[in-house]
Amino acid sequence: MSKQAQHWEKTRNLLFVTLAIWFVFSIGIFLFGAEMNEVTGPFGYPWTYWFTCQGSLGIFVILIFWFANRQEKIDEEFGFSERGDD
Amino acid sequence: MKGNFIDNLPKVYGIYTGGFLAFIIIMAICEQMGMTAKTIGICFVAFTVAIYAIIGWLSRTAQADAYYVAGRQVPTVFNGMATAADWMSGASFVAMAGGIYFKGYGYMALLVGWTGGYVLVASLLAPYLRKFGCYTVPDFIGTRYGGNLARLLAVIVLTVASFTYVTAQINATGTIASVALDIPFQYAVYVGLVSILLCSMLGGMRGVTWTQVAQYIVLIIAYLLPVFWISNKMGAGFFPHFMLADEVARIGELEQQFGFVANSKENLAVVPKGLAGITKAHSAVNATPWAFISLALAMMMGTASLPHVMMRYFTTPSVKAARKSVGWSLFFIFLLYSSAPMLATLSKLSLIDPSLPTGIIGKSIAEVQAIDWYQNWNQANLMFVSDFNGNGTLELNEFFMGGKAVVLATPEIAGLPYVISGLVAAGGMAAAMSTADGLILAIANALSHDLYYKIIDPKAETAKRLVVARVLLVVIGFAGATIAAMEIQGILGSVIWAFDFAMSGLFFPLVLGVWWKRANREGAIAGMALGLISGAWYLVWVRTGGSGFLGITQLTFGIFGSAVSLVSMVVVSLITSAPNAATQKMVDEVRVPSGRTILGKQ
Numbered sequence A: 001m002s003k004q005a006q007h008w009e010k011t012r013n014l015l016f017v018t019l020a021i022w023f024v025f026s027i028g029i030f031l032f033g034a035e036m037n038e039v040t041g042p043f044g045y046p047w048t049y050w051f052t053c054q055g056s057l058g059i060f061v062i063l064i065f066w067f068a069n070r071q072e073k074i075d076e077e078f079g080f081s082e083r084g085d086d
Numbered sequence B: 001m002k003g004n005f006i007d008n009l010p011k012v013y014g015i016y017t018g019g020f021l022a023f024i025i026i027m028a029i030c031e032q033m034g035m036t037a038k039t040i041g042i043c044f045v046a047f048t049v050a051i052y053a054i055i056g057w058l059s060r061t062a063q064a065d066a067y068y069v070a071g072r073q074v075p076t077v078f079n080g081m082a083t084a085a086d087w088m089s090g091a092s093f094v095a096m097a098g099g100i101y102f103k104g105y106g107y108m109a110l111l112v113g114w115t116g117g118y119v120l121v122a123s124l125l126a127p128y129l130r131k132f133g134c135y136t137v138p139d140f141i142g143t144r145y146g147g148n149l150a151r152l153l154a155v156i157v158l159t160v161a162s163f164t165y166v167t168a169q170i171n172a173t174g175t176i177a178s179v180a181l182d183i184p185f186q187y188a189v190y191v192g193l194v195s196i197l198l199c200s201m202l203g204g205m206r207g208v209t210w211t212q213v214a215q216y217i218v219l220i221i222a223y224l225l226p227v228f229w230i231s232n233k234m235g236a237g238f239f240p241h242f243m244l245a246d247e248v249a250r251i252g253e254l255e256q257q258f259g260f261v262a263n264s265k266e267n268l269a270v271v272p273k274g275l276a277g278i279t280k281a282h283s284a285v286n287a288t289p290w291a292f293i294s295l296a297l298a299m300m301m302g303t304a305s306l307p308h309v310m311m312r313y314f315t316t317p318s319v320k321a322a323r324k325s326v327g328w329s330l331f332f333i334f335l336l337y338s339s340a341p342m343l344a345t346l347s348k349l350s351l352i353d354p355s356l357p358t359g360i361i362g363k364s365i366a367e368v369q370a371i372d373w374y375q376n377w378n379q380a381n382l383m384f385v386s387d388f389n390g391n392g393t394l395e396l397n398e399f400f401m402g403g404k405a406v407v408l409a410t411p412e413i414a415g416l417p418y419v420i421s422g423l424v425a426a427g428g429m430a431a432a433m434s435t436a437d438g439l440i441l442a443i444a445n446a447l448s449h450d451l452y453y454k455i456i457d458p459k460a461e462t463a464k465r466l467v468v469a470r471v472l473l474v475v476i477g478f479a480g481a482t483i484a485a486m487e488i489q490g491i492l493g494s495v496i497w498a499f500d501f502a503m504s505g506l507f508f509p510l511v512l513g514v515w516w517k518r519a520n521r522e523g524a525i526a527g528m529a530l531g532l533i534s535g536a537w538y539l540v541w542v543r544t545g546g547s548g549f550l551g552i553t554q555l556t557f558g559i560f561g562s563a564v565s566l567v568s569m570v571v572v573s574l575i576t577s578a579p580n581a582a583t584q585k586m587v588d589e590v591r592v593p594s595g596r597t598i599l600g601k602q
Helices: A003-026 A028-036 A047-077 B002-007 B009-032 B037-058 B064-072 B076-087 B090-103 B105-132 B137-145 B148-181 B185-200 B204-233 B245-258 B265-269 B289-303 B307-314 B319-337 B340-352 B365-369 B372-379 B405-413 B418-456 B462-485 B491-515 B521-543 B557-575 B581-590
Strands: B383-385 B399-402
Touching: A003 A028, A003 A047, A003 B105, A003 B289, A028 A047, A028 B105, A028 B289, A047 B105, A047 B319, A047 B340, B002 B009, B009 B037, B009 B204, B009 B418, B037 B148, B037 B185, B037 B204, B037 B418, B064 B204, B064 B307, B064 B462, B076 B204, B076 B307, B076 B319, B076 B418, B090 B105, B090 B148, B090 B319, B090 B340, B090 B405, B090 B418, B105 B137, B105 B289, B105 B307, B105 B319, B105 B340, B105 B491, B105 B581, B137 B148, B137 B307, B137 B418, B137 B491, B137 B521, B137 B581, B148 B185, B148 B307, B148 B418, B148 B462, B148 B491, B148 B521, B185 B204, B185 B418, B185 B462, B204 B319, B204 B340, B204 B405, B204 B418, B245 B340, B289 B491, B289 B557, B307 B319, B307 B418, B307 B491, B340 B405, B365 B372, B365 B383, B372 B383, B372 B405, B399 B405, B405 B418, B418 B462, B491 B521, B491 B557, B491 B581, B521 B557
Parallel strands: none
Antiparallel strands: B383 B399
16 A cells, blocks of 8 residues: 555545444434433533533543644654644 | 744733723723713724734735745744634634523534634644745645645635635624624725735735734623623623523523424514524534534644645744644634533523523513613614514524624623623724734735736746735735625624635645655646536535535535545545655655755745
């Protein structure tokens, strides 16, 4: 397999992992919104309520930075990263 | 000189922020010395708009690269702030807390949707479009798929979605300008428009970028300061985000105690238009999973298809920076979005809890009608009480409020000085202006770059292209203002439609353009045209009394439109021939961050 194909395969796998996490916190957990809201979560808020006001939102922020770092590592591994500024 | 400016950004905006805080303090002192509320409001709006205009003037440019993509040198963190201002509209600022206040959980799907979409932006699109090196979103479609028809369709989808959105923003600037400056709405709309054009006309994307950073700083201070202040004043906790669990629980208790009494039709007929009572639980799950998920999903896919957001990532210095910048954008958005539910909680509790001095439920109607702030906001048509059951006491179902009042009136109800209300007006103005600027620029750039330069007159010189771009900017602005002045829809309805239109026509053609090599011109044309048409058809059908299907409403019609778009794009691509070798090679290059951009230096 060429270097480029390997790079793309790793990139695609990272995408799948990222989208899986995204799916869980944007869609998956809200399938059980009513049940989850019965339980007390962080800072004493009900779980579902907390996810909609802070939890999911905060997880998305962290997820994007995590994704960006992983992708940079993949790019570096194959020598495809850009030099210099950001 | 320019390199200097970029290096000095933290210092420049640091001084700016300090200056703005000093201005707030000066205004507070003036208030103590007897300056009237009206003068303070005018000072806030005039001062901030003047600053934006100065930044717009300083950013003037005659170069295409600077005009279209701010010279591709905007650092990640600052691009994040600019995107956050671009993104958070007048609706986010003024109406979001109100929506949460009235509709609770069902509405909070928007919070999840309007943030989750950035994960899609970061992982599926932004870095690849940055590598492409395009000036506009249709530029990508036109080059990836080839041919003027694909480019033209992308321009059409972009224009439909962005124009729907921009009228709402100009409407919001008009509303705020009319309240703060005390002039009729029909004129205030044009005052708002002129302020918007001052930021973008001379400097294009460069001007918009640096004003948006300034606008973000104003709007985030204007949102967070009152939330923290109110929370502390009520004794609810000094850091509301982590400390309002008791208040949320208390609202639940009060809801139980009062009960949600339904009002009869005759009673509701006397309530002024646009005002609503509290009829839904605050923190309980009050929507079906599908209602919540479909709305969140539509907003997420819409986020990833809205061109005014995507084009912000064309301005970063590198592909790597584009990815990081999406993270910063969402961080800055998170600061405001996570505060909106807290403001809604504080606002609701302060009004309905009889044990608080500000609580009005349970007081006598006459007593409530004598309160100063009630009279002010009743006059502004944002509050209303009526003794439906004739017992002389205000019940939960007898109190009505406009959605905007949560942000606009809560500081006054909590007894904060008027300077805060002036600050909030400036924040709302900044939010609406920054979004309007991004949208008008997106439309004008697509028309001037893709329609005029790429399709009509490919030999046009830079100077002429930029004149065309600026003329279009003004024309589109005036068209938007004229429609806004007619006041046809509410602010939020049209904002949500813009997301649905964008996702119907653009989501899959953009994503598959990067992720599916086999996608070809015919497929993209079918995907854009059929997606947009079927989405628009569904909206019209439901609006004219159609029953809809699968629980897709007029707010989520993009789910239907994008499904049609996906199916038609895949089917048509597969039954027509694969893209040529040059196009396939181009896609390979887009997937690799290093090396020259596809379109090279234009």
